[in-house]
Amino acid sequence: MYALQDYIGEENVNAALAAYLRDWAYKAPPFSTSEHFMEYIYGHTPDSLRYLVHDMFEAITVYDIKAREAEMEQLEDGRYRVTLTGDVQKFYADSLGNETPASLNDWIDVGVMTTRRVDGKKKNVALYMQKHRISSPNPTFEIIVDEKPETAGIDPYNKLVDRHSDNNTVKIKG
Helix, strand or coil, rough: HHHHHHHHHHHHHHHHHHHHHHCCCCCCCCCCCHHHHHHHHCCCHHHHHHHHHHHHCCEEEEEEEEEEEEEEECCCCCEEEEEEEEEEEEEEECCCCCCEECHHHEEEEEEEEEEEEEEEEEEEEEEEEEEEEECCCCCCEEEEECCCCCCECCCCCCCCCEEHHHHHHEEEEE
């Protein structure tokens, strides 16, 4: 639900839940099913993100996301250009775990991060975090940031179900 909230917004998730509870709470039989609940979720999801509701709640969807390489170049104005390349695949699995490649045309977070001292502790801070529509299995991103970056990644906070979530970020060279 947190990933859904990140994609469609907290207001839409709360509105869907409130409408569902308004219509189904304390109701006599027949009782609500998950299909009823999904109607409310779909009703508060923009058309462009309905695929995501299907992938998160109705299918077994698995990604294989890898940040392959990231390089930086300092620009004349002091900012940094980061070029990130990756590998992204999407699969649907059946109840036995058999996977079938799925069409990739998904909104996925791409981020560039650095570390800072906050309250005496080192914290990973996003200099850039935006969703990008990824339709190629080998995407390349060019991102400009104001500070010297350290790492970059595709789905760096692991919001999607990923086979190997430990390779979504990579140290930036340069």
